[in-house]
Amino acid sequence: MTAFLACLALSPILILGLQAFLVRIFQAAGLPALPQAVAALALLLGAAINAGLVWLLYIGGLRYPGELAAAWSYAALVYGGLGYSYFHLFNISQTSRRLRILYELHAAGPTTPQALEGLYSPVDQLRNRLERLLALGQIRQEGEKYVLDGFSLLHLAARGLSLWARLLGLRL
Amino acid sequence: MNRRVGPARLKQALLDGLALFLVSLASHVLLWRLAPRWRRIPLLLACFLLPPFLAFFCGGGPSAEAWLLHLALSFSYIQTYPAIQALSPTLRLLLILRDCEKTGLSFDEILARLNPRTLDADRVEDLLKAGFLLQAPCGELSVAPRAAWLLSPFLLLRRVLGFTGGPEG
Numbered sequence: 001m002t003a004f005l006a007c008l009a010l011s012p013i014l015i016l017g018l019q020a021f022l023v024r025i026f027q028a029a030g031l032p033a034l035p036q037a038v039a040a041l042a043l044l045l046g047a048a049i050n051a052g053l054v055w056l057l058y059i060g061g062l063r064y065p066g067e068l069a070a071a072w073s074y075a076a077l078v079y080g081g082l083g084y085s086y087f088h089l090f091n092i093s094q095t096s097r098r099l100r101i102l103y104e105l106h107a108a109g110p111t112t113p114q115a116l117e118g119l120y121s122p123v124d125q126l127r128n129r130l131e132r133l134l135a136l137g138q139i140r141q142e143g144e145k146y147v148l149d150g151f152s153l154l155h156l157a158a159r160g161l162s163l164w165a166r167l168l169g170l171r172l
Numbered sequence: 173m174n175r176r177v178g179p180a181r182l183k184q185a186l187l188d189g190l191a192l193f194l195v196s197l198a199s200h201v202l203l204w205r206l207a208p209r210w211r212r213i214p215l216l217l218a219c220f221l222l223p224p225f226l227a228f229f230c231g232g233g234p235s236a237e238a239w240l241l242h243l244a245l246s247f248s249y250i251q252t253y254p255a256i257q258a259l260s261p262t263l264r265l266l267l268i269l270r271d272c273e274k275t276g277l278s279f280d281e282i283l284a285r286l287n288p289r290t291l292d293a294d295r296v297e298d299l300l301k302a303g304f305l306l307q308a309p310c311g312e313l314s315v316a317p318r319a320a321w322l323l324s325p326f327l328l329l330r331r332v333l334g335f336t337g338g339p340e341g
Binding site: 024 | 185241243245247263264277279286287295296298299304314320333338
């Protein structure tokens, strides 16, 4: 049981190792890959490896369907929660504007707000975001226009978050 | 909360962990609706970290398994909260595109609606308020020493992962 719990609790380290490995494989092969897509791939591979490990360490020894269902549900929820947290942390390191501002100022030294805008312009920010969404297949480009692409998981997330914000009484 | 061995203990931990998370979430929703002035990150952390301690002091502390489940779910919610509080530009962009689903929008039209310039000004303001940025009387911005503590772990993570440079933003 302790090994089963340790395996789940340490799963973000496994995902980190897998992602670092995959990034280097993609870089060595010269394949262009969106960092978030590689992180998602690491998350899925980690889930498969973790499922195998928890089966070997604990779940394989269970007999009754109720016990199996509870153990798999528990493992899926813990892995899902920690895996999502890891993914989010990585995403912050990749897309946070606050960190980008700090990084630019750290590299450039004291800078006026106008010069800071030049280092990371609003146009560049929007271009970065549109390129990411196109690469993830969340939107498509029709001539000069950008269009939401049918079923978009991120759009669904945006709607869910704005609904939840309303439930909390927050104004967006 | 029971502390039984083996599969029964795990079943109980599943229920306890979910119950703890739901109680925490409910207290967060109630507090946010009833006391808007208290909508602060430390209080959000308290909403999710206090219930297990309260249960412990009431004589029915959750097991380690229940704690792990509660923490895994709580971390994922706490990480999502900033995106709930101030919808990220990417998610806002998707909602703008949904409003013009049939015709779509050009780059300039999106730029005009999203207005990232004001969003950035908000971020600089946030960083100044939090003490991560310093502003000289002449208006120049510089990074405060404490910002290194914030920036370093993320730069280390990026190095471990094989990325060069800073965040794309």
